[in-house]
Amino acid sequence: MSLSPQPSPGGRAEIAGHSVARIGYGAMQLQRLHDDRQAARQVVRRAIELGADHIDTAPFYGHGYVDEVLRDTLRPDDGVTIVSKVGAAADTSGPFPIRPAQRPEELRAGVEASLHQLGVERIDVVNLRRMEGRLRIPVSPDQVVDLDDQVAVMLAMRDEGLLGAIGLSNVGIETVQRTLPVGIACVQNPYSLVARDDEELLRLCAEHDIPWVPFFPLGGAFPGAARADDQPTVVTIAGELGFTPSQVALAWLLHHAPHTLLIPGTASVAHLESNLAAGSVPLDAAALARLDAIRPLPGAH
Numbered sequence: 017m018s019l020s021p022q023p024s025p026g027g028r029a030e031i032a033g034h035s036v037a038r039i040g041y042g043a044m045q046l047q048r049l050h051d052d053r054q055a056a057r058q059v060v061r062r063a064i065e066l067g068a069d070h071i072d073t074a075p076f077y078g079h080g081y082v083d084e085v086l087r088d089t090l091r092p093d094d095g096v097t098i099v100s101k102v103g104a105a106a107d108t109s110g111p112f113p114i115r116p117a118q119r120p121e122e123l124r125a126g127v128e129a130s131l132h133q134l135g136v137e138r139i140d141v142v143n144l145r146r147m148e149g150r151l152r153i154p155v156s157p158d159q160v161v162d163l164d165d166q167v168a169v170m171l172a173m174r175d176e177g178l179l180g181a182i183g184l185s186n187v188g189i190e191t192v193q194r195t196l197p198v199g200i201a202c203v204q205n206p207y208s209l210v211a212r213d214d215e216e217l218l219r220l221c222a223e224h225d226i227p228w229v230p231f232f233p234l235g236g237a238f239p240g241a242a243r244a245d246d247q248p249t250v251v252t253i254a255g256e257l258g259f260t261p262s263q264v265a266l267a268w269l270l271h272h273a274p275h276t277l278l279i280p281g282t283a284s285v286a287h288l289e290s291n292l293a294a295g296s297v298p299l300d301a302a303a304l305a306r307l308d309a310i311r312p313l314p315g316a317h
């Protein structure tokens with residue numbers, strides 16, 4: 017069942033005291049444009065032109081390349097709220113693009129790298145990305161770090177003014193409950209029409225006015241990933257309404273929970289334009305009920 021469907025699901029919301037458009041931009045896919053910095057910058061500029069003022073990044077995307085593209089493209093008067101993340105490092109040696117970097121000194125090094133690469137003195141929000149979620153990356157014993165030790169260094173960096181607010185990513189409900197007293201700016205977990213294991217956590221965030229920022233909102237880019245925009249019901253409704261399946265999949269997220277902020281990722285200007293227009297998909301109660309009835313796919317993340 018959807019939480020409070022809204023007649024006009026686009027619009028604005030707040031994250032860490034910043035007013036942002038509910039549909040922002042996840043910059044991770046720009047690492048695929050590593051050999052075409054101009055094209056990467058064009059995607060970012062187009063996002064700004066179209067009103068996306070919430071951009072998600074990480075110091076390890078493309079070994080710093082994505083942050084550098086943002087630094088070279090964003091202007092102070094763009095008014096963009098930047099959300100970065102620490103807790104992982106780029107890894108080109110294994111099957112996963114990242115490896116854990118969970119130790120407190122690694123969290124601090126991640127924030128310092130982000131500040132340098134983005135060319136800023138303070139990052140609006142930094143997510144502590146834990147290794148708790150369904151996206152299983154091997155974790156060696158020295159990377160199993162107590163949450164309190166991680167939160168302590170994040171709080172110290174907040175007190176030092178290096179970051180404006182602390183978010184959480186890839187976490188279970190207990191971690192969010194434990195960290196509520198320190199003030200959590202957002203929770204960023206994998207979640208989409210086909211991956212809805214976190215419904216209880218989504219509701220906890222709603223109760224505490226914590227923005228819910230799904231990553232992999234379309235299902236992600238891994239080869240063979242279960243995609244929300246592949247689902248027959250999504251494709252049918254898109255055809256009926258004259259929108260694309262991706263737009264319908266994103267619009268469902270906006271309708272499903274009013275505290276959702278989207279950061280769909282793309283390296284394509286055409287896909288970006290389409291994603292940023294998803295707020296105008298007119299999903300009525302009947303269409304929402306059909307989408308709600310899609311069964312989440314086992315193993316999807």
Ligand SMILES: NC(=O)c1ccc[n+]([C@@H]2O[C@H](COP(=O)([O-])OP(=O)(O)OC[C@H]3O[C@@H](n4cnc5c(N)ncnc54)[C@H](OP(=O)(O)O)[C@@H]3O)[C@@H](O)[C@H]2O)c1
Pocket residue numbers: 041042043044045072073101145185186204205230231232233234235236237262263279280281282283284286287288290291
């Ligand atoms: N906290 C974390 O641990 C974490 C993990 C992963 C991601 N993230 C963040 O979340 C953001 C979103 O996740 P994501 O980019 O991995 O997955 P996603 O947004 O679910 O999907 C991106 C994939 O969908 C394609 N796509 C995007 N728009 C499309 C459209 N309109 N039509 C057809 N295909 C489309 C993209 O290809 P094209 O480039 O060809 O459009 C790309 O292959 C990331 O960019 C990143 O900022 C955070």
